[in-house]
Amino acid sequence: MSENKALLRxxxxxxxxxxxxxxxxxxxxxxxxxxxxxxxxxGAGKSTLMMTIFGMPRARTGRIIxxxxxxxxxxxxxxxxxxxxxxxxxxxxxxxxxxxxxLQMGASLDNLQHFDEDSRMVFDxxxxxxxxxxxxxxxxxxxxxxxxxxxxxxxxRPRLLLLDEPSLGLAPLIIKHIFxxxxxxxxxxxLTVFLVEQNAFGALKLADRGYVxxxxxxxxxxxxxxxxxxxxxRAAYLEGGRH
Amino acid sequence: xxxxxTTEPDSVLAxxxxxxxxxxxxxxxxxxxxxxxxxxxxxxxxxxxxHRWGLLTIFVLGxxxxxxxxxxxxxxxxxxxxxxxxxxxxxxxxxxxRSFPKIGLGLLLLYPLLVILILSAYQGSMMGGLQASLKYxxxxxxxxxxxxxxxxxxxxxxxxxxLLDLGYVAFYAVGAxxxxxxxxxxxxxxxxxxxxxxxxxxxxxxxLGFPVLRLRGDYLAIVTLAFGEIIRLILINWTxxxxxxxxxxxxxxxxxxxxxxxPGPTGFAALLGLPNSGVYYKIFLYYLILGLALxxxxxxxxxxxxxxxxxWEALREDEIACRSLGxxxxxxxxxxxxxxxxxxxxxxxxxxxxxxxVSPESFVFLESAIILAMVVLGxxxxxxxxxxxxxxxxxxxxxxRELEFLKLIFGPDFxxxxxxxxxxxxxxxxxxxxxxxxxxxxxxxxxxxxERKMISGEFTKExxx
Numbered sequence: 001m002s003e004n005k006a007l008l009r010x011x012x013x014x015x016x017x018x019x020x021x022x023x024x025x026x027x028x029x030x031x032x033x034x035x036x037x038x039x040x041x042x043g044a045g046k047s048t049l050m051m052t053i054f055g056m057p058r059a060r061t062g063r064i065i066x067x068x069x070x071x072x073x074x075x076x077x078x079x080x081x082x083x084x085x086x087x088x089x090x091x092x093x094x095x096x097x098x099x100x101x102x103l104q105m106g107a108s109l110d111n112l113q114h115f116d117e118d119s120r121m122v123f124d125x126x127x128x129x130x131x132x133x134x135x136x137x138x139x140x141x142x143x144x145x146x147x148x149x150x151x152x153x154x155x156x157r158p159r160l161l162l163l164d165e166p167s168l169g170l171a172p173l174i175i176k177h178i179f180x181x182x183x184x185x186x187x188x189x190x191l192t193v194f195l196v197e198q199n200a201f202g203a204l205k206l207a208d209r210g211y212v213x214x215x216x217x218x219x220x221x222x223x224x225x226x227x228x229x230x231x232x233x234r235a236a237y238l239e240g241g242r243h
Numbered sequence: 244x245x246x247x248x249t250t251e252p253d254s255v256l257a258x259x260x261x262x263x264x265x266x267x268x269x270x271x272x273x274x275x276x277x278x279x280x281x282x283x284x285x286x287x288x289x290x291x292x293x294h295r296w297g298l299l300t301i302f303v304l305g306x307x308x309x310x311x312x313x314x315x316x317x318x319x320x321x322x323x324x325x326x327x328x329x330x331x332x333x334x335x336x337x338x339x340x341r342s343f344p345k346i347g348l349g350l351l352l353l354y355p356l357l358v359i360l361i362l363s364a365y366q367g368s369m370m371g372g373l374q375a376s377l378k379y380x381x382x383x384x385x386x387x388x389x390x391x392x393x394x395x396x397x398x399x400x401x402x403x404x405x406l407l408d409l410g411y412v413a414f415y416a417v418g419a420x421x422x423x424x425x426x427x428x429x430x431x432x433x434x435x436x437x438x439x440x441x442x443x444x445x446x447x448x449x450x451l452g453f454p455v456l457r458l459r460g461d462y463l464a465i466v467t468l469a470f471g472e473i474i475r476l477i478l479i480n481w482t483x484x485x486x487x488x489x490x491x492x493x494x495x496x497x498x499x500x501x502x503x504x505x506p507g508p509t510g511f512a513a514l515l516g517l518p519n520s521g522v523y524y525k526i527f528l529y530y531l532i533l534g535l536a537l538x539x540x541x542x543x544x545x546x547x548x549x550x551x552x553x554x555w556e557a558l559r560e561d562e563i564a565c566r567s568l569g570x571x572x573x574x575x576x577x578x579x580x581x582x583x584x585x586x587x588x589x590x591x592x593x594x595x596x597x598x599x600x601v602s603p604e605s606f607v608f609l610e611s612a613i614i615l616a617m618v619v620l621g622x623x624x625x626x627x628x629x630x631x632x633x634x635x636x637x638x639x640x641x642x643x644r645e646l647e648f649l650k651l652i653f654g655p656d657f658x659x660x661x662x663x664x665x666x667x668x669x670x671x672x673x674x675x676x677x678x679x680x681x682x683x684x685x686x687x688x689x690x691x692x693x694e695r696k697m698i699s700g701e702f703t704k705e706x707x708x
Contacts, residue, residue: 054567080569088567094560098688105557108550109569134688156568 007032013062015052022048023216037195037203040213046196047089085158087149095138106155122151125181143174160192167199200237259315267307274302355526373522384529390633392536394617396586402624404579405559407464410471414444414584416606418591423491423601433497444588445581452580478603490602497596539586622681
């Protein structure tokens with residue numbers, strides 16, 4: 001069974017904000033070299049799941065296993081050191097730092113040893129960032145900030161890349177560009193990507209497999225093609241969302 | 244070319260006159276009772292109403308004239324701004340601005356010598372010049388440099404790591420009292436106690452750091468404020484050790500590699516065959532605090548290029564992003580508190596050695612506020628800006644004492660230094676209106692590729708740049 005060699009395994013995780021349960025019994029996994037997407041409406045708990053992987057907030061029950069190691073109770077910065085990188089919700093780039101400094105922060109895990117090489121890779125992926133290299137992060141456009149957030153995550157040489165709504169608030173052309181970049185990255189380097197998206201159509205097109213989340217519960221899972229063809233998914237997330 | 248709106252000069256003048264008159268009338272209404280009248284008690288405890296028409300006139304005229312000038316020159320200034328904007332889209336910093344730190348450093352190094360030379364020429368004798376220079380080296384030079392150092396130390400915590408600390412003076416106090424106590428009780432020398440005071444203060448920085456690890460912004464500010472007060476209250480109430488409000492006096496002076504600055508035969512002056520004077524000690528102290536302040540600056544500059552300094556800055560920008568990039572925010576915060584506190588401790592032990600006397604009075608909240616104001620006015624994170632702010636604020640206060648001639652205008656009871664806080668407030672409002680990020684508000688990146696070309700911080704979101 002493929003689940004045994006999964007890179008990331010989330011088992012029965014429940015997360016609370018105070019007394020409010022945000023995730024209930026979530027079980028999700030991502031195999032090496034896969035793009036997995038989690039789709040769902042606003043407030044379904046997608047971002048909560050992503051942050052729970054990083055222990056912010058911590059899962060109250062259940063286990064999160066990365067590469068055979070239980071990381072459920074591990075401090076956030078140590079989880080990051082296992083080479084899980086994320087482009088968080090709202091991008092969270094460092095606004096007063098330049099593009100280069102932002103990338104350097106991403107590479108600070110291994111003391112900038114591969115900085116030149118890796119930044120070249122990021123610039124190949126997002127040539128726009130190279131033009132803006134000495135510009136402050138806060139002065140970039142939304143799309144450029146998203147590229148920077150992904151680029152910064154890639155600088156950590158991740159084994160698993162978590163992307164939280166990279167398409168949020170961006171123009172369709174830029175979304176397309178970013179999705180293509182993610183696809184290329186996955187194809188060329190075999191990077192495992194876990195993608196949280198509201199843009200269900202684009203995400204399912206990109207991903208190998210998908211999960212659907214409603215009110216903190218995973219209600220459906222399957223290959224992207226199956227989900228795209230599923231009448232329920234189509235009604236709730238595709239046709240409804242494409243008016 | 245933009246459409247230039249030509250306004251009739253006459254209408255501008257009329258408008259300016261009108262607004263000036265209105266401002267004058269407003270000032271009259273506002274200050275009439277507050278400034279114009281004054282009650283005093285005579286010997287029989289009766290209230291006597293006196294008036295100060297002269298002072299009131301000055302206030303009213305001041306407001307009217309200022310308003311007139313502002314309104315009258317408004318179109319002119321707008322025009323000039325437009326031109327400036329058109330010309331300087333992406334200008335390089337001028338040669339003067341770029342080399343300002345070097346020029347400033349040179350001036351600081353030569354300052355005591357320059358003062359002595361100028362005053363000697365003025366007084367006509369070398370000795371007279373030496374004595375007269377005491378005031379300028381001590382009151383201006385040393386005093387300002389202590390605050391520069393404190394502000395640079397606080398800058399590490401507030402400017403770099405973004406942790407709002409309202410109790411910084413506590414570390415200054417820890418440094419001062421550790422020198423005072425250890426020196427009077429055990430007779431340790433200044434050079435041994437200087438690093439020890441730094442270590443003690445850093446320890447207290449970590450002690451403060453632990454409980455506030457999870458706090459940010461307002462909450463952090465309140466707790467640090469309380470911490471500062473706790474230290475001060477301990478100093479007041481632990482009379483067995485600190486002698487309470489009496490303070491500790493007779494603290495040993497610093498020595499130059501064991502050579503004391505005393506009038507005796509083994510003193511500095513006698514050894515070099517110079518006439519006895521207190522000035523040498525002051526000049527020595529000046530260079531000592533200059534060295535300490537420069538050490539602070541050097542460490543700050545070095546650390547900013549190192550992972551820990553980067554982590555501080557990233558922490559200021561976004562704590563959650565920091566953690567998910569693998570930065571241990573706990574150690575990052577604690578090192579920021581400890582490093583900042585250490586420099587506060589150095590400054591404190593220097594302060595004790597210079598004064599020869601410490602008491603809790605020197606470590607009130609106002610001091611913390613002043614130091615923080617320097618960091619904010621100077622521009623968070625900018626060493627040059629902060630130094631300028633410290634020089635202006637402390638030097639300005641000292642200058643107020645010199646304005647004896649004002650007594651001729653306002654009467655013999657007028658003490659200009661009492662207006663210090665009023666002027667501080669005014670200066671702060673003015674700077675925050677004109678330069679909301681402080682004198683040198685744009686952050687210098689610590690890494691560049693190829694060329695130094697950057698977009699001014701003015702284009703980034705407020706509170707983000």
